[in-house]
Amino acid sequence: MRQQNINKQGRVGTQNKQLILAAAEQEFAQNGYKGTRIQQVADRAKLPKTNVLYYFKTKEGLYLAVLEEILGLWNSAFDHATEDDDPAEVLAHYISEKMEVSYTKPEASKIFALEIINGAPNLTGFFKEQHIKWMQGRIDVIQSWIDSGKLSTNNAYYFLFNIWACCQHYADFSAQISHLRGSAMDRTDFNDATKSLIKLILNGGGLDVPKQYR
Amino acid sequence: MRQQNINKQGRVGTQNKQLILAAAEQEFAQNGYKGTRIQQVADRAKLPKTNVLYYFKTKEGLYLAVLEEILGLWNSAFDHATEDDDPAEVLAHYISEKMEVSYTKPEASKIFALEIINGAPNLTGFFKEQHIKWMQGRIDVIQSWIDSGKLSTNNAYYFLFNIWACCQHYADFSAQISHLRGSAMDRTDFNDATKSLIKLILNGGGLDVPKQYR
């Protein structure tokens, strides 16, 4: 028996799956799980509804597939930082990365937000445990910076939450921001916002902003 | 003709309406508009479904009624601040207020967030215009603080967005926060988080934290 398609899927299959996932990401981000119609996803992908169900057995299956793709985005350089690293450098870099995601993949961010607001009913125990573990590691690093007097803040948790909050906000609330500013934020605006945020967080923690992030 | 009930509604009416609104607020916050079933709202309010429809003709009507109640919460003392006021005082107070809302009315905050993420399809033009107007006024004040050297930040818009982001976050992402911390935030935790945030924002803007907020 020669080498055969392991997952029993041809070229057309993987391509269509990708098309559908992209369409689904848009729809779920805009309408939430319940608010999304399979038909709409199909329309956006320019395929008949039955075809969508062929690749992803159920609506839930489709949603979980989208979610899985998204979770990869939550990795970053901060993952491997230690207490010996320079907090200003690490945090500035981390904020840049998060803002980049907010700019390039706002749908992912929105879906994640919707999921969390609803109490994260679809995030697997594995993901949650992994997240807690990651979090605990990061908190320890931040705490060590606090203890060694490098960083000035009352609480490592809240410090991290506030960073997340700001970065997420630019993706989740893009509609509001566009409306209030009068136009959508472009790449230049995002760079400005990123600089502004880096300054706020670092200065807020008693740190100086590294040259390259000014 | 004697003074008669103007809006043709007796005691039972207003009371039930209130019950239903409270129930609906919970449900909409947890499940979004599409995800909410009128039956669920009715169950929570311990009334038959038909009764809910009697007071609020349609699901949309119910939702809009909930939304209207919520928008009142977005007023604050910051509304009347001027460039002559002390930015440290005003901002610390503003953050305290917003965090208080996040603690006492997280559902309202979530519904608002859901609405915005979906592109605010149900916020009336009036509300939007009013919001822009309010915003413009606040931006002007912040800008004047920047110009007079009292406040240090690159951009008045982003500075304000970041404050909103953080305050909102504690309501919208309460599930995530509870999970990561290991337990829900109580009043004491919220006070700590508020202090932490005030320090971050004020120091981030080159301001000292007023004694009473330390």
Added chain:
DNA sequence: GAAATACTTGACCATATGGTCAACAATTAT
């Protein structure tokens, strides 16, 4: 080339859900 596998698609079904209706009960106005 033929068997197996992967993909396509219209017709159809079961169910959930927003909403109506009509008949009745309670309350209020005069």
Added chain:
DNA sequence: ATAATTGTTGACCATATGGTCAAGTATTTC
């Protein structure tokens, strides 16, 4: 008291939507 108004509720309906099925076509495997 009685008429008008307001509130209560079960039965019912129309429709939307997730999902199945079967009958086919295209592609790969040997």
